Amino acid sequence: MDYETQVSNMTDYDVIVAGAGTGGSTTAYTLAKRGLSVLLVDRKDRDMIGHKTCGDALGNHHIEELRALVGLPDVPREVVEHDVNGIDLIAPDRVHRLRMQGPTTKGMSFNRHKMGQWFVDLAEGAGAEVLAATRVKRLLFEDGQVAGVRLSTGGSDRDVTAKVVVDATGAAAVLRRQLPESSPVERVIAKEDQMVAWRDIYETPDYEFETPDILEIYWDQEQTLGGYTWVFPQGPHRVNVGVGVMTLPGHRNPKDIMKEYVAPNWDFMRTERVVIDSSGGVAPLRRPLDTMVDNNFVLVGDAACQVNPVHGGGIGSSLLGGALAGTVIADAIEAGDTSIAALWPYNPQYMERYGAKQAALDVFRWFLLNVTNEDINFAFARGVIKASDLLDTSMTGTMKIGRGEKFRRLVSGIGNIPLLRRVKRIADLMERIRAVYAEYPDSPAGLDEWKTRLVPIYEAAKQT
Ligand SMILES: Cc1cc2nc3c(=O)[nH]c(=O)nc-3n(C[C@H](O)[C@H](O)[C@H](O)COP(=O)(O)OP(=O)(O)OC[C@H]3O[C@@H](n4cnc5c(N)ncnc54)[C@H](O)[C@@H]3O)c2cc1C
Structure with a gap:
């Protein structure tokens, strides 16, 4: 038996990716394209993957970067709600505004659910096995090293092993929290480094957004300390609107801010609205984790704190994290060494491309x-x-x-x-x-x- 066969027989999969969001799906896509066996697990039902609280905006340059890195195809037109050509930043006086426009503000306002479905389809199409409606409950260890995960489907548990486990469970970071104290990975993120948000999507039949290609960010320290109110049109009669605040001591509940500040102060909020979706969410806003790898273990996306700390955008960087992580993991498995030292190159590669800026x-x-x-x-x-x-x-x-x-x-x-x-x-x-x-x-x-x-x-x- 040659060494490669021996190694692949030792575990159920080469890689288990926990969480089929944008980060996890891109990791699985990259790994499956390299011919590795990948299990991509998500607690949501298969047809609900991608449904999450989001501003639904993304710069085209992120997709272009992924195309160059791992051959990501173009985002299908049916995923896009409207093209974006610029971002207005509005002062608290609501009189002064700055329009940011350039190649990097070209992008899309999209349907988050369809976007998520597209990413998980890509991973599956590349050969990853998708296991939906299944919760990743805990990390399994062998001789003190990560060796797999315990899964729970419909109340029954089973253990699955892999050479590498990827935590891409988003801000919940379910597996990161279970690393031993001796791990160099930070397990807990400080409250002051997190944002909590509320966001609604409305159809506005009686109100027309005049510039649906311009996203608006309203700054007001008294209402949304450390965050902002966003009004992101998705067409002339559709909008994604939300508020985010840092979770500093005594911070306000963003749902209350929507009711008490946004509802009375924006014209479209005073017209008839059809609620398409309404929900809350959290995101880490800080530098990336100082190390995003340990022995047999890798973090991607929000679980690795890869979100832009100023505007809260994290889809593009989760795609970057997934592509870089997937490539380094594939190299490590092919070399027969998945130690922290072998997985380490993911850290400097991410830091150079995005982490230093973050x-x-x-x-x-x-x-x-x-x-x-x-x-x-x-x-x-x-x-x-x-x-x-x-x-x-x-x-x-x-x-x-x-x-x-x-x-x-x-x-x-x-x-x-x-x-x-x-x-x-x-x-x-x-x-x-x-x-x-x-x-x-x-x-x-x-x-x-x-x-x-x-x-x-x-x-x-x-x-x-
Ligand atoms: C209010 C808000 C607005 C935002 N707006 C934007 C925006 O406009 N543009 C942008 O680029 N970014 C935005 N972001 C950030 C962006 O949503 C995230 O950075 C991005 O989705 C990160 O992707 P991810 O794959 O790491 O995590 P997620 O997309 O959260 O995916 C994690 C997946 O893990 C699954 N999961 C969790 N726990 C388990 C478990 N125990 N077992 C199995 N599966 C599990 C979840 O079901 C989910 O599918 C926003 C975030 C918030 C909170």
């Missing part, structure tokens, strides 16, 4: 938490912030506004020097954290020392 935006998030409505109105009205600066910051995680000649001009031309000084401080911290990420360790041995370099930067960011 960390810089996480630093920026602390600055945003500490600005007042007055600061924001001032910045919008006086042109301290330009749409191109914001777009640049959100795409790259760098903030040129606080640097060099541009900053000196702003300081001499505008009052509110304390605010401008804070902008400069945060821009410097964003640069510092990017520099730390540029030196992300190339093996698990360097992780602890590397993590100590993050601490002073976050402490300083929280004080800005």
Whole structure:
């Protein structure tokens, strides 16, 4: 018997992927295309996979990146509700707005359920076995190492083994929480690093959205601290509207904010509405987990904290995480070594493509938490912030506004020097954290020392 046959006979599957969301389905798709045996498990019924609380918006550049990485096909037209051509950011005074428009704001407003079905179909079409209506209950260990999962279908349990288990169960991170204390993976995410949201989808027969290709984000620190209200049209008479807030001590319930703030203050909310969907959700908003792998174990998507910490978009980065993880896992299995060292390359690859930017935006998030409505109105009205600066910051995680000649001009031309000084401080911290990420360790041995370099930067960011 050759070694490969011997290895594949030792476990039920090469890989078990827990959670068939966008992250898990992309991981399974990538692995199955490489010819590995994959079990993709989801607790939802097969025809309900993809149905979840979301703003339903995605930039086309994410799909293009996935096409280059793993040959993802184009999103089918029937999944798309409307094309997106720009994003308006609106100040608390609701008078000043910045329109962000460019190649990276081209995208789609889509039907989340159909999108999810498309992704799981892709994984299945590539050869992954999809097991729906089945809950992943717990991680199984052999000699202290991850060896499989316990599944529960209709009340009956069974154990399934694999060389690698992937936790892609979303913000619930069901398996991550069960890792032993000795694992280098963080098991619990701080409350201050999470967002809670409420979102409704309506048909508005009597109200017409004049620019359905422009998404609107309303900023108001008094109503939605650390978050925002979004109004994302999905056509002239259809809209996805929601509010998100950080789960800081004493935070408000987003459903109440919808009732007390959104309902009376937006024109379309005062017309007849047909409710298509209405639900709440949570998302981690922070840098990615410092390591997203352990022996025989990998995290993808929200379970790995791969969400953009400023705008909360996480589909694109979960696709990226799934493609990179799938490729590294396939390499590791083919080489017959699924230790943390063999799976490690997933970490630096993700950090380089998206994680460093996420960390810089996480630093920026602390600055945003500490600005007042007055600061924001001032910045919008006086042109301290330009749409191109914001777009640049959100795409790259760098903030040129606080640097060099541009900053000196702003300081001499505008009052509110304390605010401008804070902008400069945060821009410097964003640069510092990017520099730390540029030196992300190339093996698990360097992780602890590397993590100590993050601490002073976050402490300083929280004080800005
Ligand atoms: C209110 C809100 C609005 C958002 N808006 C946007 C947006 O407009 N654009 C964007 O890009 N991102 C948005 N996001 C973020 C985005 O939804 C997520 O980042 C993305 O869906 C992550 O995908 P995932 O595969 O990691 O997790 P999920 O899509 O959550 O998938 C996890 C899957 O795991 C399954 N599962 C969970 N537990 C178990 C278990 N024990 N056993 C088996 N299966 C299990 C679930 O059923 C689910 O199918 C939003 C998030 C929220 C909360």
